[in-house]
Amino acid sequence: MSENKDETLASFQNITGIDDVGEAFSHLEAVNWNLMDALSRVMPHDDAPLSNTVLAPQPALPNPVQPGAQSNTNGFRPPSYDELPGPSNASASSFFASAMHNHNQNQRHRYPTSHLLAQLTSSINLDPSSQNNNQNVMNFNINFNQTLFQIRLPSTATIDQLKRKIFDVTNVPVCRQSICGWPPAKASDAQKGGTQICNLDLSPENELILIDLTEDGFMDTEPDEVPQRLDKDYNIKILYEPHGTFTLNLSGRTTILEVKTNVYYVKEIPVRHQEWTGWPSGCNNDTTLAESGIELNHQFVLRNLAERAQSNSNAALDGENPQTISNSASNTFDVVTLDSESSADEFEDATDFNTAEYIFTDSPPVQPLNRHLIPNNTDDETTGSSQFVENYQSRFGEPYPEFFVGSLESALQLACHKPAKERKLLAIYLHHGESILTNVFCDHLMKAESIIQTLKEKFVLFGWDMTYDSNKDMFLSLLTARISSNASLTARNIKLDKLPAIMLVGKSRQLGSNCEVLSVIHGNIGLDDLLSRLIETTAMYEEQLQVEIRQEDERAARDQVKAEQDMAYEETLQADMAKEAAKSQKAAAQAAERKRIESERAEENARRESIRLVAEQSLPLEPGEQEASICKIRVRKPTGDFLERRFYTQNNLQDLLNYVTANGFLIEEYKLISSWPRRDLTAIESSQTLATLKMSPQETVILEER
CATH class of the missing domain: 3.10.20.90 (Phosphatidylinositol 3-kinase Catalytic Subunit; Chain A, domain 1)
Known part of the structure; x- marks a missing residue:
């Protein structure tokens, strides 16, 4: 057992394929972190009885990532084990795949599990200190989530190798890693996976910052960088299994849908049959290459689902196990430069990307007609909400919770975008007709009077059916647009065996102006636990709102005082204005009176002057002094x-x-x-x-x- 628990945990997950850290942690804790004992807990035991000595051949599912898992949306799927950018010791990964294959082939002979575990662990180097110390070693201090991870690599290592080492210690997949702290002059070179770290002008000791952009939905792309990346050219290298590799040279303005369309033009693979590995989390068909955050030179893995399903069906009919598709069928690179604006009029059914709806077998299983509460390919959320409520009532009968009928935006407005005193939590019920928990959850828990009353008083309940991938994708897009990318990511990551589920969404001053997911209640829960979770979340939310309510009351009181002051000021102002008006009116009257008097005086003076002039003109000549009489x-x-x-x-x-x-x-x-x-x-x-x-x-x- 390795002395480093993180390395032991990573090795255990890589060998067993268990993605849930909590589950892997519990297995290791139970055996005091003994890797061999932990592997024995999850691997078949030597004395396990075999129910059938001769295994009937089973057709392979279109998605080989995990049997029974839901197909990834929009033709995207997560990398399979041998494609994960996991531990850099590739031989351990390939040996594990080979050993598991041999184990499956020889299980009828009860091949000892301990031998298998010994083979699995023998090729895995759990002690990084055994590396060759004679090389020129460079140290990297990776700062991630307030934790410092130290990585030592030879100077001849590449960026890809560094990222794989980072995945070993942080569990952040390579496609989600955004690394900051490179020298500015070498920042562009550091984005290329093949660049050797010795060419980046680094010191022997380097401080780097790792950002996991899973929640943001895009990798290695800040918002202000997207306009700069739009006009850049992207070299898209596509490994088309098992037919070899070809390359597309595309503009950053090209959308993922246009990339798929271009692949259809080159390889004649209908878009709905294209299965891709390597796109960052959060991408959809409308995302441009610049917005996706991929590097200028990026590699993807492409498979033809129809071709694989056909080959698997033929292998099953022949009584043989389907063989692994070789990734090295061809080493030739066909470079194709395409116009991202080319017309897609002739390409077949370009808008249908839901691979989960295509079953390439002669006799598809018949499913109950009423397991889907919303018809496939619903393009209007209001119509879908109405159909959900109608079909839910028809299938599960009374009593039933009071679901909101309308758009998700309207439900948010009714619940969250109100004054704090009137605000409620938005409960989003996520239904899935194929989950084994659905009938119990809906027929028992959702019919309980306490649950119905609590949901009615404290929540606005909005329901959606996630059974069809088309409706799931549409709703995830709505969550991203209406709430946040975190809400969409939370809903996407709920596993089938945890559905149905209820996401509780709220908004308070602590959460900022946007709504956020406060809690997720999975369907594998009892009635008392469901009620207590609802009440606890409500109590916590109302406690957060109390501060906001007090602030709103204080603000209302201040506004009332201000309004009264404004009213008094307005009254005083009106009185002053009335006084000024009266004064102005009086002054105007006085001016008018003066003007009248002056006018009359002027008239009088004019009259007097006229009389005086007439009298003066009427005077006789004045006689001289010497004259007589x-x-x-x-x-x-x-x-x-x-x-x-x-x-x-x-x-x-x-x-x-x-x-x-x-x-x-x-x-x-x-x-x-x-x-x-x-x-x-x-x-x-x-x-x-x-x-x-x-x-x-x-x-x-x-x-x-x-």
Whole structure:
């Protein structure tokens, strides 16, 4: 047993093919980390009885990764054991495959398991310290998930070998590894798998950062790098088993669908029959090569499902076990440069990529008609939701939970995008008609009154059927678009033996503005456990919401105070505006009055001036001092000074009045008084002559205001 538990765990997983770290960990813990004992626990025992000494030949499934496993979507599948970028000791992997084959062939002879385990472990070097120390060794400190992993490699090692070593210690597949920390001048060279690390200007001790981009859905690609990668050329090397290798030169703007279409043009493999290995997690048929995150020189493995199914069926009819397809049928590289914009009018059924629906046998098994709650290839989520509820009620009968009918976006709006006091959790029920847990889960757990009542009060329940791959792919895309890529990845990774399942989705201030998956309840659970999980998740979620509710209440109180202050300010402002308006109105009235008075004054002055001018023009000529029959009239003004003029004695009183008027004293405003005898001259007949009035030779009169 290796002293390093991580290496022992990795070796145990590589030998047994157990991907679940928890399961592998439990096996090793049970035997105190003894690798041989742990392998004995999971491998067939020597005394295990054989139920059938002669095994009937079974046709191979189209997907050889794991018998009974669900086909990967969109023609993608995970790498099989011999393709995993796992431990760099390739001989251990190949020996394991060969040993397992011999074990299966000789099981009827009860070949001892201990011999097999000895063969399996004998070729695996569990002690990395046994490497040749005479080489020029470079040290790499890999920082990943707040843990430091140390790797030592000879300077002649390549980037691919480094990544395989990183997989050994971190379990992060090569296709998901994004490594940061290379010298800037050599960053592009570090993206090429064949580059030797001695050519990267590295020091003997190097610090690197590993990012697992599984959750992001793409590898080695930051958002700001995608536009730069769109115009680059990608050299796609495709190993077409068992016919050899060919290469496509494509633009970064080429979508994965167009890559498949181009393969159809070159090799005449219908898209629905293409099985690919090597695409990063999270890719779909609309993803461009630039967005996928693959390197500029990338290798894939391609298989023709129809061809393999046919060969497996023929082998089964002949009574022989299907043989492993050789990967070395040809070493010739056919380089084909294709236009990614070429028309696909003639290519066969390019939009159907669901390989799980194609069974290449003469007599496909008949499945119950009602195991699918949503018909195949449903393209509208609202219609699918309605059909799901209708078929669920028809199949399982009453009582049943109250499912939301509508789009996933509408369900999210109703549950999560509301004020904290009104917010609920969104429960997404993931159904699968082929799971053995479905009938028990739906007929017993989902019919319990406590479950129905809890779901109704605390959750918005949305259901979807994952039985058909087409509907599964559509819903996973909806989860990515509506919630997050993590939600889609979580749903994708739920195994068939754990379905049905309920994903609980919520949004709180701690989670940010987006919704996230808070918990996943698998179908292999009892009624009490299901109820407690629902209640515990609800309690935890409501506890998180309390802070937000208090903040909303405080915000509402502040808004109320602010609203009252704004109202008071508005009232004061309106009063001030009214005062200003009244003041302005008063000022305008005063200005208008002044203008009127000035106008009247101007009119009056004009009238007085007109009267004065008429009177001035009416005056007779003033006689000279030496002339006879004259009289001198002195007029004392109200100010005390005098006006003086000579008149002929035959001039009348009106001439005197005109003289006074011509000097600005209108008779309508002033009286002309004679001193002796005192009399008002303006009150007597103005046609009388001055002689008649006895005002010669001279007379003084007084002007008085009326």
